[in-house]
Amino acid sequence: MKETLLQRWQQVTEQIDKACADSNRDSVTLLAVSKTKPAQMIVELAQAGQVHFGENYLQEAAEKMAEIKDLGASSSATQAIVWHYIGHIQRNKTRDIAENFDWVHTIERDIIAKRLNDQRPDDLGKLNVLVQVNIDNEDSKSGCLPSKLDKLIAAIKGYDKLSLRGLMIIPSKEGTDAFERTKKLFDEIKQAHPELTQWDTLSMGMSGDMDQAIAQGSTMVRVGSAIFGARE
Numbered sequence: 128m129k130e131t132l133l134q135r136w137q138q139v140t141e142q143i144d145k146a147c148a149d150s151n152r153d154s155v156t157l158l159a160v161s162k163t164k165p166a167q168m169i170v171e172l173a174q175a176g177q178v179h180f181g182e183n184y185l186q187e188a189a190e191k192m193a194e195i196k197d198l199g200a201s202s203s204a205t206q207a208i209v210w211h212y213i214g215h216i217q218r219n220k221t222r223d224i225a226e227n228f229d230w231v232h233t234i235e236r237d238i239i240a241k242r243l244n245d246q247r248p249d250d251l252g253k254l255n256v257l258v259q260v261n262i263d264n265e266d267s268k269s270g271c272l273p274s275k276l277d278k279l280i281a282a283i284k285g286y287d288k289l290s291l292r293g294l295m296i297i298p299s300k301e302g303t304d305a306f307e308r309t310k311k312l313f314d315e316i317k318q319a320h321p322e323l324t325q326w327d328t329l330s331m332g333m334s335g336d337m338d339q340a341i342a343q344g345s346t347m348v349r350v351g352s353a354i355f356g357a358r359e
């Protein structure tokens with residue numbers, strides 16, 4: 128029999144709990160990646176207790192956020208949703224991101240960080256940000272090269288409306304020890320910058336590799352298809 132959305136979500140949370148137990152890890156945050164999936168599914172999961180949702184496309188996310196507001200006008204569950212932007216960021220889209228999201232995982236250049244900082248509305252509190260690292264130095268991949276990380280972190284540290292929380296990666300398919308190397312980078316930066324008191328998030332692992340990512344130190348897994356089913 129085909130599993131329902133709630134059953135798949137439950138299975139993923141159990142898989143995460145088991146991966147945590149197997150490697151003596153504290154809890155890992157589940158980010159439900161809802162790109163291409165309808166608002167109704169987000170509402171259903173939010174009502175079951177899922178808090179964090181990730182979107183990649185701004186227009187699509189804006190439409191769903193508006194729809195969810197209508198669907199769940201009286202629901203505290205939908206009001207509690209924490210929105211994460213995990214897509215590529217074009218320079219002319221930073222204002223919409225700064226105004227509508229709680230987290231951004233895909234900072235790769237100072238100019239984008241600066242714009243998000245300048246455009247973050249005062250009444251929303253700080254925007255949580257992660258630096259996306261191009262850990263395998265791939266030409267085709269987004270992300271800050273490891274060699275340029277120090278400079279980018281130094282710049283973001285100066286932005287008072289951003290809270291720098293950690294790193295994010297999308298490893299290359301053949302990537303073998305990318306999780307391990309990113310965890311090492313993450314720890315080195317923490318050591319070198321004790322003033323980054325919010326440095327606590329390592330966003331890595333997706334539907335196909337969340338167990339390995341958790342074993343290697345991920346604190347947040349971004350899971351789409353294992354919860355919502357395959358995308359078109």
Ligand SMILES: *Cc1c(COP(=O)(O)O)cnc(C)c1O
Nearest residue numbers: 160213333334349350351352353
């Ligand atoms: C789509 C996406 C995911 C989720 O991928 P699945 O393999 O469906 O779990 C995670 N992270 C990013 C950045 C994505 O774009």
